[in-house]
Every structure is written in C-alpha cells, then in structure tokens.
Amino acid sequence: MLHSLTWRKSSYTSSNGGNCVEVAYQPGHAHVRDSKAPDTGSRIVPAAAWRTFTSTLRPR
Numbered sequence: 001m002l003h004s005l006t007w008r009k010s011s012y013t014s015s016n017g018g019n020c021v022e023v024a025y026q027p028g029h030a031h032v033r034d035s036k037a038p039d040t041g042s043r044i045v046p047a048a049a050w051r052t053f054t055s056t057l058r059p060r
Helices: 047-057
Strands: 021-026 029-034 043-046
Touching: 029 047, 043 047
Parallel strands: none
Antiparallel strands: 021 029, 029 043
C-alpha cells in the first residue's frame, strides 16, 4: 500500500540530506515518514490534524 502513495518531501530539505519528513495524502489521512529511512514505515494521522500541525510551523 505505501509504495502506491505519492510522497512529498519537505521543501526545507537540503541537497545534502538533513532531518526531514515526507508526507503522502489519502482521503482523510496523512502518512508521515522519515525521508532518510523510508522503509521503516510511516505514521498515519488524520489529515486535519496534520494541516493544523503544519500551519503552526509556518512563519506568519
């Protein structure tokens, strides 16, 4: 199932790696995983909760 998702890497990921996450969306859910270790699995959170979390990280 995870291999069929379209993963997006953080725009803050530098070309030399870094500590970043990837996220893939399904209706109502966000799958979140470590970009350096994608084969270790992901966490599934409600999409609304992920949007709320990421909105608090953006500079205002």
